[in-house]
Amino acid sequence: MTSLSRRAFVTAATASLLAGCGPRPHPAASAAPSAGPPTPGRAPAGAVRALARSVPVRLAIPAIGVDTPVLRLGLAADGSVQVPPVTDHDRAGWYRHSPTPGQVGPSVILGHVTVGAYGDGVFRHLDRLRRGDGIAVRLENGASAGFTVTTVRTVAKAHFPTEAVYGDVDRPELRLITCGGPRTGGGYPDNVIVFAALSGRTS
Amino acid sequence: MRSTVLSATALACAAVLAATVPAFAGGRTASPSPVPTSTTVPSTRPSQAPSAAPTRAASPVPSTAPGRRRGQVAVVPSGAPDTGVVPASRASGPDGGLIGGSAAGALAVGGAAFLVVRRRRATGA
Numbered sequence: 001m002t003s004l005s006r007r008a009f010v011t012a013a014t015a016s017l018l019a020g021c022g023p024r025p026h027p028a029a030s031a032a033p034s035a036g037p038p039t040p041g042r043a044p045a046g047a048v049r050a051l052a053r054s055v056p057v058r059l060a061i062p063a064i065g066v067d068t069p070v071l072r073l074g075l076a077a078d079g080s081v082q083v084p085p086v087t088d089h090d091r092a093g094w095y096r097h098s099p100t101p102g103q104v105g106p107s108v109i110l111g112h113v114t115v116g117a118y119g120d121g122v123f124r125h126l127d128r129l130r131r132g133d134g135i136a137v138r139l140e141n142g143a144s145a146g147f148t149v150t151t152v153r154t155v156a157k158a159h160f161p162t163e164a165v166y167g168d169v170d171r172p173e174l175r176l177i178t179c180g181g182p183r184t185g186g187g188y189p190d191n192v193i194v195f196a197a198l199s200g201r202t203s
Numbered sequence: 204m205r206s207t208v209l210s211a212t213a214l215a216c217a218a219v220l221a222a223t224v225p226a227f228a229g230g231r232t233a234s235p236s237p238v239p240t241s242t243t244v245p246s247t248r249p250s251q252a253p254s255a256a257p258t259r260a261a262s263p264v265p266s267t268a269p270g271r272r273r274g275q276v277a278v279v280p281s282g283a284p285d286t287g288v289v290p291a292s293r294a295s296g297p298d299g300g301l302i303g304g305s306a307a308g309a310l311a312v313g314g315a316a317f318l319v320v321r322r323r324r325a326t327g328a
Contacts, residue, residue, distance in 0.1 A: 080285070
């Protein structure tokens with residue numbers, strides 16, 4: 001064998017090696033789908049299955065010592081949301097035109113911060129809640145929906161975020177609303193709104 | 204000499220063709236190797252499809268589709284909720300007036316009683 005033929009063989013061998021590398025991208029492309037599993041894996045962690053419709057009967061917020069029966073509230077004559085009656089043993093109320101807690105959508109529960117001559121309301125310390133705090137709602141059918149606080153906002157009543165509170169969402173969420181801000185002779189200028197998402201359930 | 208060069212070149216070309224043609228044809232004829240990967244594709248598909256599809260389809264689709272028309276909150280209230288009735292300490296105006304009025308009444312009754320007793324004594328009872 002001459003040196004030329006050797007070179008020719010080397011060239012041929014290199015060419016065949018390079019050509020052999022061609023089909024390799026297929027396995028690489030199949031590695032892309034394998035990067036997919038984290039996405040499905042993440043979905044179950046964040047998403048808890050919604051609960052069936054059932055009216056809330058009790059609300060517990062251990063972080064601020066709340067454990068109260070839940071009333072049903074509708075609309076007032078002026079189109080605003082009803083609030084619980086001003087009584088000695090103040091209770092929270094669920095807005096009955098909103099989803100029940102655990103259903104997909106924003107379930108709205110309201111409570112007083114103060115109840116006039118009776119002193120503190122059931123949501124007196126709602127503004128002390130922090131992200132990650134737990135909320136438990138017991139339903140009429142015996143199931144229980146556990147929520148985790150995601151955001152606590154204090155907003156001026158004049159700029160109440162209607163869309164953020166009552167707008168559609170793609171998972172079961174909870175809104176707790178009371179009054180807040182510096183107290184004046186006429187009442188409170190702000191609303192404290194707690195946003196929470198369903199994090200657990202028992203049935 | 205020249206013939207060996209030519210033959211070597213021909214061999215190289217043949218080798219390149221032999222290597223590349225099956226490589227491109229690999230999508231079909233060498234299907235044994237891609238087919239397993241295509242069988243792994245279904246295996247990843249099921250794991251994605253059942254988990255992502257039902258949860259996505261179950262929650263947003265039925266809820267937001269009708270929700271766009273009616274909304275998840277059937278009737279959206281107007282304005283901000285009034286969930287703070289000013290405490291008694293602030294509302295002490297009326298209460299203070301009540302206390303003051305009753306105190307004045309008690310004083311008047313006491314004064315009248317004093318006058319009655321004094322008059323009775325003066326009349327020589």
